[in-house]
Each structure stands twice: as structure tokens, then as C-alpha cells.
């Protein structure tokens with residue numbers, strides 16, 4: 001076995017064959033059936049064991065140099081959620097004005113968060129100092145710590161879907177407005193604000209597609225062969 005030549009004990013290896021058809025099906029189903037959830041949250045709190053599983057899934061994401069730069073702030077206090085919602089409301093009003101006439105009207109008709117309705121909100125942050133001043137793999141691409149944090153978020157999102165829990169990512173905020181509310185120090189970057197809770201129905205395709213705001217692009221033209229722009 002090639003791994004045996006790496007000089008680590010054999011107990012560190014496991015067979016790496018493909019999953020069974022049912023296991024594969026479950027993985028793809030999770031990916032395709034995951035949705036961004038705005039408003040469809042049920043009020044029941046997440047059991048601690050379920051929350052632990054989805055946070056562990058996040059924590060098992062790949063990270064540059066195994067730096068694991070993330071933190072998760074769990075927000076359940078209605079007063080805190082209301083304060084965050086106020087920040088969203090102001091920023092969302094500004095956002096609506098950035099779109100031209102008709103688009104602005106349809107933007108205002110979209111529900112873009114479930115901050116108050118979701119029983120749990122999670123602010124996911126990235127500590128840019130985690131792992132020390134020189135991190136393997138981050139030497140030439142400083143933002144790989146942020147990319148790692150996004151990998152953790154995607155793991156959480158997929159694990160949540162498999163648990164029947166919806167997740168909605170809200171990004172219509174100024175970082176600097178959230179920071180003092182949540183007591184986040186200046187050196188920490190706010191990567192995501194997530195609304196989390198059980199759901200009993202989900203859109204079968206992105207809600208923005210169902211509401212004719214945007215549509216999924218065909219994949220084929222996005223794939224090039226050898227060089228940027230070369231069709232395959």
C-alpha cells in the first residue's frame with residue numbers, strides 16, 4: 001500500500017473505496033435538497049445532541065494548514081435577535097435602493113432572513129491569527145482562512161439538511177454594526193450569520209429561482225479545457 005511508505009503506523013489508514021449506492025445516494029440527495037431557508041422555521045429548539053452533531057460536522061471541514069480558524073456564536077436571546085434584526089432592516093432598506101426601479105420593487109417583496117423566527121442564530125467567525133503567523137498553505141494566499149471557514153459553513157448546512165434542519169445565510173449587514181452587538185473583537189472577521197431551525201417544507205429549487213429573481217446557469221459553459229475561455 002502506498003500509504004505504508006509514508007512512514008506512519010498502519011492504524012492511521014482505512015480503505016478508501018467508493019460508498020455503497022445507498023450511501024452515495026444519501027450524499028447527493030443532501031447536496032441537491034439543501035436549501036437556503038428564509039422564513040419557514042418551526043419554533044422548536046434544536047436538541048443539544050443535534051446541535052452538537054451539526055457543529056461537529058462544521059468542525060470537520062478542511063482548513064488551511066489544519067488551522068480551524070472558525071468560532072460559532074450561538075444566539076437564542078430574543079433581545080439579541082431583535083437588535084440584529086434592526087441592523088438587517090436598515091441595511092436591507094439601503095440594499096433595496098441599489099437595484100433599479102422594477103428590480104427594486106421585486107427585491108422589496110423578497111423575504112431575505114428568518115432572524116426572529118429561527119429558534120437559533122449562529123454567527124460564524126474567522127480568527128485570522130489562529131495557527132500563528134505562518135500557516136502552512138496560507139503563506140501566499142492570505143484569504144484561505146476565510147475560505148476554510150466557508151467550508152465549515154457548508155458542512156454545517158449539509159449536515160443540518162440531513163437532520164431536517166433548515167439554515168438561512170444572512171449577509172445583508174455591515175460587519176461593524178454586528179461586531180459591538182456580539183462583542184466580536186476587531187481582529188476577528190464575521191463570515192456568516194445563520195438562521196437555524198427545524199423546517200417541515202422546503203423549496204425544491206432555490207427560492208430566488210422559484211420567484212424568478214435568478215436562475216441556475218447551465219454548467220457546461222462554465223467548464224473550460226486547459227485554458228480560460230477554451231470550450232471543451
Ligand SMILES: Cc1cc2c(cc1C)N(C[C@H](O)[C@H](O)[C@H](O)COP(=O)(O)O)c1[nH]c(=O)[nH]c(=O)c1N2
Nearest residue numbers: 034035036111112113169170171172205206207208
Ligand atoms: C455567501 C452567501 C450569502 C447569502 C446567501 C448565500 C451565500 C452562499 N443567501 C442564500 C442564497 O440566496 C441561496 O443560497 C441561493 O439563492 C441558492 O439557493 P439555495 O441555497 O440552493 O436554496 C442569502 N439569502 C438571503 O435570503 N439573504 C442573504 O443575505 C443571503 N446571503
